[in-house]
Amino acid sequence: MSLTERIRRPSLHEELVERLRNLIVEDALKPGEKVPEKELCASFGVSRTPLREALKVLASEGFVVLNANRGATVAKVTREELDSTFPVIAVLEQLAGELACHHLDAAGIARIEERHAAMLAAFASRDRTAYFQANQDIHQALIQGAQNDVLESQHKLLGSRIRRARFLANLSEERWAQAIEEHEAMMERLRVRDGEGLGQLMKRHMTNKHAALLRALDAEGGSEVAR
Amino acid sequence: MSLTERIRRPSLHEELVERLRNLIVEDALKPGEKVPEKELCASFGVSRTPLREALKVLASEGFVVLNANRGATVAKVTREELDSTFPVIAVLEQLAGELACHHLDAAGIARIEERHAAMLAAFASRDRTAYFQANQDIHQALIQGAQNDVLESQHKLLGSRIRRARFLANLSEERWAQAIEEHEAMMERLRVRDGEGLGQLMKRHMTNKHAALLRALDAEGGSEVAR
């Protein structure tokens, strides 16, 4: 790292935004639950002011809901929100695919190729954890390869808002196999740097994931999705 | 309106987020300027706490930059940010076009048809103000017609972050004429509810607007764009 790098001491509220968002995304704070202001202040060892500042930010990001004079609750992810969010993520991924084909160098593609192989191996041994990891790495690499900060931040934000839901999607064997096929097709487009084609495949990949998720939800019949 | 509607009293910080964002978007607070905490507290008649909460939210939205122990400044819109933002807006509009064709009813299309006519009239008389207004109404109507809250809010946020810049774009007569043609083509697709086609045209329309803006900026040679 640079020797004269700016000293960076994140303010309390920044730190708290991170920590609280993690608590929510990692499901330590569950949707619908009240955010226990007092307890959190005590356990983090901070006063209410920075914690409340953090809550306002998280509210604007959509992770919590503020009710006047009634405190904050963790936002529930409704079916409607899911249906609104997936298409937007889908077009963001489409854009990422287009841009990544332009910007990724050989090394970058090689890295994705490696993760793709890891994903195939995980599928072969039906190792869900390894599969999810490799899968996420690939999408992440493509997003970052697009070299567009706005795209990256928006994608990250929307992705984390529906993070929990995505885990429920790849349940069925058929869907899993289909997803693998889709990834194979994506890799082909990436290898020849066909941005247009990769983008369309990524969009469709997301759309299919959404559809699969909806089927899974309908099967269990909950209109409300746990984060 | 419903007789038993919930009483809604926006909290101070919500109110302040709105007001401050307007001050920034409307250029009353200029990019790079310090946000004068004290003055604003005085003129709004509130204490520092809610104002600072509002600043944190605006920072997470990208309108201000917080410097530790050095207060907040209005975010500058850099050339890089512009280049990152336009492609994202473009794909959001693409999605809007696709969805709007599905969701808009005859009345909705008629309303856009009317605004389109108003836009043509404004172009004929070279009335820039009326043109901008009609143009914005059309895009707004298409976004809302998509009936996707996430899409709408993201589009609104990104749009307002580069609002100022967009005013600089339609300077040249050629670009203006080209934009009109693009809108004509868009209307054709909308009339036959060709979502795919409309989406692609809207994306290209944005891409062209971006290109025109860059040319305008290059001509005057500023790497930094006033909001």
Next chain:
DNA sequence: AAACGTAATTATGAATTCATAATTCAAACT
């Protein structure tokens, strides 16, 4: 005169305090 160092001032981040709204719980009443 320029540069440096130090004190005074100011601005900022965060804790605390305060007023008020919401909730809880118990007693009174139907």
Next chain:
DNA sequence: AGTTTGAATTATGAATTCATAATTACGTTT
């Protein structure tokens, strides 16, 4: 018994206070 009313408690929104970091002003030194 169940419901309603009202005091007590608690939680929340916002103002104020406090400690510290940053800036400015000023004097000293070379």
